[in-house]
Amino acid sequence: MYSSLDSFLSLIFFFTILSLTHSSTEYLKLPLIPRTTLSNVSNILAADLHRISGLRTLPQSPLTSGAAMGSGQYFADLRIGSPPQRLLLVADTGSDLVWVKCSACRNCSTKRPGSAFLPRHSRSFSSYHCYDSPCRFVPQPTPTHCNNRTKLHTPCRYEYSYADGSTTTGFFSKETTTFNTSSNKQGKIKNLAFGCGFKTSGPSVTGSSFNGAQGVMGLGRGPISFTSQLGRKFGNTFSYCLLDYTLSPAPKSYLTIGASSNDVISRKLFSYTPFATNPLSPSFYYITIQSVSVDGIRLPINTSVWGIDDNGNGGTVLDSGTTISFLAEPAYRQVLAAFRRRVKLPAAEGATALGFDLCVNVSGITRPRLPKLRFFLAGKSVLSPPAGNYFIEPADGVKCLAVQAVRPGSGFSVIGNLMQQGYLFEFDLHRSRIGFSRHGCAVR
Incomplete structure (x- = not known):
């Protein structure tokens, strides 16, 4: 658990590394697509029960409902990398870490939403070193891989565990992300900190509730969440609508980062x-x-x-x-x-x-x-x-x-x-x- 001082220092750090290539008076605008059906209710209920049993002990876009794929989640459409790769992440106000499934594949196509992010295909990808300050804000594997100071090029490894035994493990990294803004212009955010997960296991991240997703967009109040990292640039507010999945034709709404209700x-x-x-x-x-x-x-x-x-x-x-x-x-x-x-x-x-x-x-x-x-x-x-x-x-x-x-x-x-x-x-x-x-x- 982070102390107040740790949280303050980490926010100072992330505000320093994040940069925006368009006017800060605008806000990020990510369309929402409502669910079309609520299927596999027993699977969704089971996933919720797993989650509720674990939330108390968790380590601290367009949105699309995952119901059509047998999931009760809503998905954020994140475009990450240079050139951008499209990934669907679970939009989660109950967690902090932004992480994606990663693959070392060299020859995979990046034109369509894939099963993982391909860091080899991005010219802006880099992982934090294990001695970099941000590395201390993610849970580390045991034993830590940063004890030997002669390992000058050792990347920052993280291991994010859930109470039901689910885990994501990989490298804590930074990347450029691409969004549409409120004026329908394209905006880029550099150095967004995220987990590049090369190994996932357990029902929370591989089960039916996760169908169709390649990671999680943590929207919580902690210092490494998506909203905290972008907070100072966008007024420390975000909003969303989760629209009625029974409506036809499907209405459109947005997840916005920084928009005031006014x-x-x-x-x-x-x-x-x-x-x-x-x-x-x-x-x-x-x-x-x-x-x-x-x-x-x-x-x-x-x-x-x-x-x-x-x-x-x-x-x-x-x-x-x-x-x-x-x-x-x-x-x-x-x-x-x-x-x-x-x-x-x-x-x-x-x-x-x-x-x-x-x-x-x-x-x-x-x-x-x-x-x-x-x-x-x-x-x-x-x-x-x-x-x-x-x-x-x-x-x-x-x-x-x-x-x-x-x-x-x-x-x-x-x-x-x-x-x-x-x-x-x-x-x-x-x-x-x-x-x-x-x-x-x-x-x-």
Whole structure:
């Protein structure tokens, strides 16, 4: 875990090495492509459970939903290298490191999205030396390969491990990345620090939830994340919309780095909630849930259920890398009981087999009436998602409550990417707050 001083020094370093070849008054604009289907729900749920079990202990574009490829992730389209190579990375607010799968292939084509980045085909690629200052900001293999000071050309090696046993291992490197800007000009960012991974293993980085991706774009609050590295150049803000995968034709939106909500819609249309702080997990975007209601009736959930204890457990994280949402078990049981009381539809068979506690039969019903869920947050804001954000259709004529329980001592509650659908979320690191609005997605 990084100290405050380490984080400050690392930010100073990255601000120094990053350079931009266009006006800093512009912002980066990466189109979003919504999902077309939500397939392999059991695989997505299993991947989420792996992730939730590991998030508490993790080392600290256009976006495309991976659902059509059997994944519950959203992908960022990163163009990296000189000339640019196109790679799809999982857009993840729950982690920091930017890393890609790398290959030493000399004769592979770079014209189409490949299975890996080809550093031999890029004239701007270089890896950090093991004695370079940035090397100390990534987890090192054991034993370290930088003990012998006579090895003057030893690259910086990293080993990023997840609690479920998944790992990515390779060289911590720097590259030029290419983006479109808000004025539809092409911008280049030099010396973006990232992991060039030559070995990956485990379900988090090779399983069905990772289908179609060649790496991860860490958007967390830590010093080596994509957003932290670009932060000072672009005002320490970023925003995104995760659009409804059921809409046809597919609407277009964007992940933007540096755009203020004033560039898109009136700030009056935003609700804001402050970041909560957890010194033991400083990379995550914590928010504070104060209460929950179902059909306008506030549930009798003790406020301590949402708190962060002295060991860093608890709290609620907004996470784009998790599909469904997870609530602390005492809160989940109250929510589940309230839904069971309020749902007037017949129960669907096989809910347990699908991995959910509540499934209803909606065959022949055009607009089934489903209870309204609301989250009341710190800052007097209310997250009031439509039913499609927490009821999914894993089989024809069946809708299931896409919320799960977090077992006691297992970590924090999570607002996943499904619950975030259709909202414009603005992450304002300068003011330490998150804004959200039901307006502004389609026009971006």
